[in-house]
Amino acid sequence: MDRRDLFKTACVAGASALVGRNLAAQGRERVGGGGEAMGVLVDTTLCLGCRACERACAEAKGLPLPEDEVDLFEERTTSPDRLTVVNAYQTERGRVTVKRQCMHCLQPACGAACLTAAMKKTPGGPVIWREDKCMGCRFCMISCPFDVPRFEYDSANPRIRKCDMCFERLQEGEEPACVASCPTGALKFGPRTELLDEAQQRVYSQPDRYVHHIYGEHEAGGTSFLYLAPVPFEQLGFPTHLDTTPYPTYTREFLYAVPVVLTVLPPFLLAVAKARRGEPADESGERWTE
Amino acid sequence: MNARAERAAQMATEFRRFVGFVVHELRPKGRMLTPFNVITASIIVVGAVLLAIRFTQGLGSITNLDQRFPWGLWIGFDVITGVAFAGGAYVLTFMVYILGQEKYRPIVRATVLNGFLAYVFYAGALLLDLGRPWKVINPILGNSFGVSSVLFLVAWHFLLYMTAEFVEFSPAVAEWLGWRRVRRALGGLTLGAVIFGITLSTLHQSGLGALYLMAQDKIHPLWYSEFIPFLFLVSSIFAGLSLVIFEGSITHRVFHDRVGARLGRSHDDILIGLARICAGTMFVYLFMELLVLAHGRHWPLLTTGWGLWYLLEVAGLVAVPAVLFLLAHRRRNVTLVRGAAAMTLVGILLNRLNVSVIAFKWYAPNHYVPSWEEVVVSLAVVSAELWVFRWVVNRMPVLATAEETERGRSAGRGLRLVA
Numbered sequence: 001m002d003r004r005d006l007f008k009t010a011c012v013a014g015a016s017a018l019v020g021r022n023l024a025a026q027g028r029e030r031v032g033g034g035g036e037a038m039g040v041l042v043d044t045t046l047c048l049g050c051r052a053c054e055r056a057c058a059e060a061k062g063l064p065l066p067e068d069e070v071d072l073f074e075e076r077t078t079s080p081d082r083l084t085v086v087n088a089y090q091t092e093r094g095r096v097t098v099k100r101q102c103m104h105c106l107q108p109a110c111g112a113a114c115l116t117a118a119m120k121k122t123p124g125g126p127v128i129w130r131e132d133k134c135m136g137c138r139f140c141m142i143s144c145p146f147d148v149p150r151f152e153y154d155s156a157n158p159r160i161r162k163c164d165m166c167f168e169r170l171q172e173g174e175e176p177a178c179v180a181s182c183p184t185g186a187l188k189f190g191p192r193t194e195l196l197d198e199a200q201q202r203v204y205s206q207p208d209r210y211v212h213h214i215y216g217e218h219e220a221g222g223t224s225f226l227y228l229a230p231v232p233f234e235q236l237g238f239p240t241h242l243d244t245t246p247y248p249t250y251t252r253e254f255l256y257a258v259p260v261v262l263t264v265l266p267p268f269l270l271a272v273a274k275a276r277r278g279e280p281a282d283e284s285g286e287r288w289t290e
Numbered sequence: 291m292n293a294r295a296e297r298a299a300q301m302a303t304e305f306r307r308f309v310g311f312v313v314h315e316l317r318p319k320g321r322m323l324t325p326f327n328v329i330t331a332s333i334i335v336v337g338a339v340l341l342a343i344r345f346t347q348g349l350g351s352i353t354n355l356d357q358r359f360p361w362g363l364w365i366g367f368d369v370i371t372g373v374a375f376a377g378g379a380y381v382l383t384f385m386v387y388i389l390g391q392e393k394y395r396p397i398v399r400a401t402v403l404n405g406f407l408a409y410v411f412y413a414g415a416l417l418l419d420l421g422r423p424w425k426v427i428n429p430i431l432g433n434s435f436g437v438s439s440v441l442f443l444v445a446w447h448f449l450l451y452m453t454a455e456f457v458e459f460s461p462a463v464a465e466w467l468g469w470r471r472v473r474r475a476l477g478g479l480t481l482g483a484v485i486f487g488i489t490l491s492t493l494h495q496s497g498l499g500a501l502y503l504m505a506q507d508k509i510h511p512l513w514y515s516e517f518i519p520f521l522f523l524v525s526s527i528f529a530g531l532s533l534v535i536f537e538g539s540i541t542h543r544v545f546h547d548r549v550g551a552r553l554g555r556s557h558d559d560i561l562i563g564l565a566r567i568c569a570g571t572m573f574v575y576l577f578m579e580l581l582v583l584a585h586g587r588h589w590p591l592l593t594t595g596w597g598l599w600y601l602l603e604v605a606g607l608v609a610v611p612a613v614l615f616l617l618a619h620r621r622r623n624v625t626l627v628r629g630a631a632a633m634t635l636v637g638i639l640l641n642r643l644n645v646s647v648i649a650f651k652w653y654a655p656n657h658y659v660p661s662w663e664e665v666v667v668s669l670a671v672v673s674a675e676l677w678v679f680r681w682v683v684n685r686m687p688v689l690a691t692a693e694e695t696e697r698g699r700s701a702g703r704g705l706r707l708v709a
Contacts, residue, residue, distance in 0.1 A: 079357070109504045115442035116425065116434040133434040136421020138360035139441050143504035150357050151421060153350030158421040239507070247504050251440050254500040254519055258443060261493055269388050269485045276390045 037106075038125035038170065039192035039224035040179060041199055042099055044236070045209055046186035049086055049097030056181030057084045057101075060166060072097060075237065080150045080161040084178060091231040098236050099178070099187070101163035102127060102148045103216060104224035109247030110140035110149055118160075119149075125192065125224045126165035134160055145220050145242055165224070192224055199226055221246025308467070315466075315685050330673035337670025340663045341418060349421060352663035358651060359658035364419040366646035367668055370498055371639055372412025374522070377530025379405025379455060380491035381567075387484040396553035397560055399462055399688045400541060401534050404679065406455040411675040413448040418667065440500045447494035454487035465695075466686040496523040502645055510649035512591055512600040515582045518645065524575045528568040529638040535561055535568075535631035545683050550690025558624050565615040565627040568634065572612035579604055596652065603644060607637025 054066045063081045070076070072088035084101035104127045110119040111127060118134035121127050129149075136158055140149045152158035166176035174180070179189040188195065196217060203210045215233050216223035219242045227233070234240045344352050355362050382401045385391045417423045428434040429442055430449065436442045457479050464473035499522030506514050515521075542549055542557060549557075583589070591597050611633040618626035647658065682688060687695040 077357070112438045113441065113504060115436040115439040115445055116428040117436040118434065133425065133428055134422055135425035135428060136423070137416075137419075137441065138421065139439070139501070141357070141360035142501070142508075145504075145507060147358065151360060152348065153353075153355060154348045156346050156348050158348060241507060248438060250503040250506065250516075251438075251500055254440065254496070254503065255438065255443070258493055262489060265489045265492065266485050269384075269488060270481075273388045273390075273481060273485070276388075 036191050037123065037193075037224065038165070038189065039104070039195050039226060040165070040176065041188040041190070041195040041226045041228070043186050043188070043199075043202070043228045044096055044098050045228065045230050046184045047086070047097045047099065048184055048186075049088055049095075050183065051086050052181040052183060053099055053178035053187065054082070054084055054086060056177040057163075058082070060169065060177035078148070078150060078162070080152045080159075083161065083163045087237065089236050091235045093230045096230060096236060098227075098229075100237075101178075101225070102165075103146050103220075104163075104165055105220050105247070106222040106224065107220075107246035107248050109143040109145060109220070112248035112251060113139040113143035115139070122167065124170060126167045126170065127162075127224075128164045128167045129160050129162065131159060136160070143247065145239065145247060192226070195226055199228055202228060218244040220244075221249075311467070319684060330676065333666060333673050334670045334677075337667045337673075340667055344418070344663075344667075349419075352661060352667075354658055354661040354664065356658070358654055359647075361419075361650075362647060362658055363660035363664045363668055364415055366643050367639075368412045368415035368671055369419075370646050371642040372408055372415070373495070373498060374526045374529040374638055374642055375533045375635070376405045376408035376412065377491065377495060377526035378534040379458075379530070380488050380495075381527050381530050382534065383458065383484045384488050385567075387481055388488070393556065393563060394560055396550070396556060396689075397534065397538060399459065400538070400683070402455055402458045403462075403682060403688055404533075404537055405530075406452065406459055407675050407679055407682075409448060409452045409455065411671050411678075413452070415668075415671050416448075418671075440497055440503070444494050444497045444501065447490045447497065451487055451490045451494065454483045454490065457483035458487065462686045462688060465692040491526075492523060495526040496520065498522055499645075505650070508651050509645060510596055510652040511586060511588055512583075512596060513645050513649045515586060517578065517582050521575065521578060521582070524571060524578065525638060525641065527571045528575070528634060531564050531568050531571075532631040532634040532638070535564055535627060536635060539628050539631075541683065541689065544680075545689055548683060548689045548695075550694035552691065552694070553689055558622075561624050561627045562619055562622055565630065566619040568630070569612050569615035569619065572608055572615070572634070576604070576609055576612065579608075596649070599644075599648075603637055603640045607633055607640060611637065 049072050051066065051070075057063070058065050058081075061083060063083070066082065072086060073090065075087050076082075076085045078085055078101065084099060086097055086099045088095055088097045104121075104125060106121070108119065108121050108127045111117075111121050113119070114134075115137070116133040116135055118130045119127065119140050120130065136151070138149075138151055138160075140160065141147070141151060148162050150161045152161065166174070166178075169176060175189045179187040188198070190198075196214065199214045199217075203212060203214065210228050210230060211232055213229075213233060215227035215229070215238055216225050221244065227238075229236055232240075340352050349355055353362060353364075379402045382394055382398055386395050386398050417426060420426060429436060429445055457476070460476045461473050461480070464470075464476055496519035499518035499520075502509060502514070502518055503516065538557065538561065592601065611630040614626055614630035614633070617623070618630055651657065
């Protein structure tokens with residue numbers, strides 16, 4: 001092996017080590033931080049459909065106030081200037097109203113998709129978006145199993161918009177604006193573990209009132225928003241085919257193959273090229289120019 | 291003192307000659323008003339106007355993208371399909387520099403040039419689609435590494451691979467400029483760049499498929515499987531080679547007076563050799579598709595409308611051209627090779643568009659259809675690439691060796707063509 005080869009091999013090995021280390025660090029990353037990861041429990045049996053949460057959200061985020069009169073049965077979706085909506089569904093047990101917004105997954109697909117780490121799961125629970133990092137590729141929208149992130153298509157300086165669980169209010173020790181505005185207690189803010197206990201207790205103590213399913217406990221690996229409902233969730237417009245696997249897992253295997261390929265393939269190719277004949281053909285270019 | 295002044299004067303003359311040469315080369319050669327020029331120039335102009343609107347009014351002003359369909363034609367065709375078509379460069383450099391199949395050496399330069407420009411333009415088209423392109427340096431500079439993202443890998447690989455391909459092509463630039471010593475130094479970098487380039491290609495060709503792993507519930511089950519990365523990698527081999535066949539057949543007609551004697555003699559032989567490699571990889575691909583289909587127990591889906599669409603892609607535009615390639619190789623029929631290559635290209639185009647656009651949210655009412663503006667911008671990207679390709683081929687030793695080009699130039703041959 002001459003000096004040039006040694007140099008090449010060293011370069012390749014160095015690059016691989018770099019990538020490998022980054023990946024290892026990422027793989028160990030745990031979301032939620034263990035302790036006080038907050039969440040919101042939505043009890044749809046207590047929801048009146050008054051849409052106070054929609055208004056509170058718009059006020060807290062400086063968005064246009066929602067229209068006063070809407071037909072709740074006409075399904076609306078969130079949009080760049082409407083981060084939460086309340087819809088009503090006609091079910092086997094009558095009218096049920098449901099507030100929807102970002103689910104704040106424990107291991108969010110959007111976060112794993114984001115190549116600038118603009119989408120980030122904070123240890124306290126919220127999945128936030130950071131304007132200074134995002135390059136607007138919209139891969140988060142492709143990846144999100146709940147189709148939550150929204151993009152400002154009509155702006156020359158577009159942002160990704162979604163509920164951030166009122167991250168700034170949380171920093172100041174306040175509740176999310178929607179929770180604070182709810183007149184019936186349908187929304188409850190607290191540590192996710194406690195909310196889960198509470199939800200289970202409600203289901204067990206009132207089995208006639210609730211279906212035996214806490215939406216968000218396991219969906220997509222678990223979400224910070226948890227839902228209780230009187231009817232199966234497919235009647236309420238929720239995606240119910242989701243796996244319990246956290247979404248980042250789907251790409252993890254591929255990403256783990258990267259450092260392996262980067263380390264193994266170049267020496268192999270070099271060996272083949274060298275073994276073929278004493279010297280590679282075009283080292284000096286003589287052969288090409290003949 | 292005198293000697294130094296003399297050397298300075300010499301260098302100044304040399305520099306003036308260099309600038310004069312480059313300025314001379316920058317000028318268009320040949321007729322300007324050809325149908326090709328008129329059509330592509332108008333497409334580029336309209337595309338530029340549309341892009342000006344897009345960058346001042348937002349993506350919604352000229353695209354049909356919406357909250358449900360964040361990626362459309364610009365990603366699905368320009369980036370995903372364009373990069374698959376550019377796969378010929380890593381396959382050919384592997385064959386020639388690693389396996390030592392000298393037979394294919396005459397087409398390496400054109401292929402590498404094509405691959406390099408494809409990455410510059412098609413991966414570059416990603417910038418047009420970014421909402422906030424001025425932030426594109428974030429994942430590169432390192433203030434925001436999203437290392438758990440497949441797109442992070444793809445972005446880095448695009449950048450590194452462009453560099454590797456430029457290094458691979460750089461000897462031709464040095465020959466064009468007449469820099470002999472630089473040429474020798476650059477030639478020494480080729481093998482390293484080739485090895486690096488092949489490794490990067492393996493990872494980002496499959497990485498483009500891995501982009502869709504988290505979209506599993508949104509893609510029709512006939513096109514989604516956890517093996518998308520493998521399928522993308524294997525299909526990039528015959529996609530790239532089919533483009534080499536297709537592009538070679540056109541360039542040889544258009545640039546016939548730039549083609550060197552060696553390439554002219556062996557071109558048919560090369561195409562027939564490539565046909566066999568295409569057929570081989572296509573059978574591997576078909577076998578994998580079959581395994582995925584059987585493994586997912588998707589047989590019943592084949593009788594639906596989507597199933598017929600799938601069969602058109604996989605049976606009609608992979609299996610049939612694979613057999614045609616094999617026949618063409620056996621009968622040494624170059625026309626048949628070209629036909630099979632054209633069919634294969636359509637098949638790959640369909641496959642990549644199916645995964646990224648057509649079968650993406652196949653269940654949605656009012657499915658995304660690209661706007662005419664998106665189509666024109668995509669065509670403008672292709673046109674611009676063709677202009678640069680032509681400029682380079684008409685000046686640098688791409689289709690011929692440096693010696694052949696030199697001989698042709700002093701004999702007044704060549705350079706008669708369009709700009």
